[in-house]
Amino acid sequence: MLFNFSRFPIAKQHSLIVVCIALLAILAHFLTANSQDYLVYQRELISQGQLWRLLSGHFLHTNGYHLLLNLAALTMLWALHGHFYNLKNYTSIFIGTALFCSLALYQFNPNLIQYVGLSGVLHGIFVWGAILDISHKEKTGYLLFIGVCLKIAYEQLYGASAEVMSLINADVAVDAHLWGAVGGLLFSLIYLSYSKKKPVTQQK
Template identity: 45%
Template sequence: MLKFPIKNQQFVGPICIAVICIVLWIIEPLSSEYLALVRSELPRTHWWQFITANFVHTNTNHLLLNLAGVLLLWVVHGEYYKISNYLFNSLVLSFWVTFGIYIFSPTLSWYAGLSGVLHGLFVYGACKDIQHKIKFGWLLFVGIWVKIGYEQLFGADQMISDLIAANVAVDAHLYGALGGLSLVLMRIRLKQG
């Protein structure tokens, strides 16, 4: 726990995600115009937004918050990362989050940001801790669900909304966390089968 995972397989995946987000931020506003999730443009014309929306951000603060999340998750759970596994999980969670928004959150007409994916990676890492009999994993697992429950009942902190200059898409956090749990259950099932 809190060891710095410094093997290539442990940090290359997070660096790839961070670089993608930074490059897309550099070419703003063009990247958000074409890559953010715009409900009216889906699913026939701009289907790539199901993935790309997660890698664009509303402003520098939004980007920095999500990059801090990538870093924090790498420090806490990087020992479980392998390049292909991390990138696969990130892509699956990206689709899962935006598809969830598209199907179950019809009032959300625009979406950008990595926080839903980060919630999924958080749940995935907490479950890996639990599988490795690390008791702190239970605290992380319960804590994330309490946070998500609070957001679903009371909404996001207004200070964060002001900081990122957008409403926090709390539903994305829920869909990401459910996606992370689904990835864990799928891997358990594949090992048993």
């Protein structure tokens, strides 16, 4: 089963950071257009030294539908893997994946001038959760990991659905999904390696 209600992630350490990210995205959506222009991932302005855009752009969305889709995905991932979350590891995976995704887009996708949205980061968090499932001997982790890989492969070959593009009133940056997933995979390997090396303290 995907959900184990006995460990449903309602505790503060599992949910607080997710709520904070959701609130930041909602707040960013209601900023004035001028304020949003100061935060969006914009390639030319990043090249001029406005590096905060590598992170802040992920909190902005093209319209309300785009925001709601990403908030729904954020919530789904919390329900699915929130029992793994704490303030330290979730903050690390979120910021690490966001920066990796933005830097990869900047380096390898020069034609992408502007980007907004949480979806790239969410793909990385999805991968991280699936890898942790696998490391905990949960068979659903393999299904989730294969599923997200197939989704990304399909998008790379055929692009995103026209319905989604119409809904969010913008092209879907499928390469952001790819780089977000790669960032999540790299972070997962580092995280698991660190966890194995961390000494276990005995409690008396």
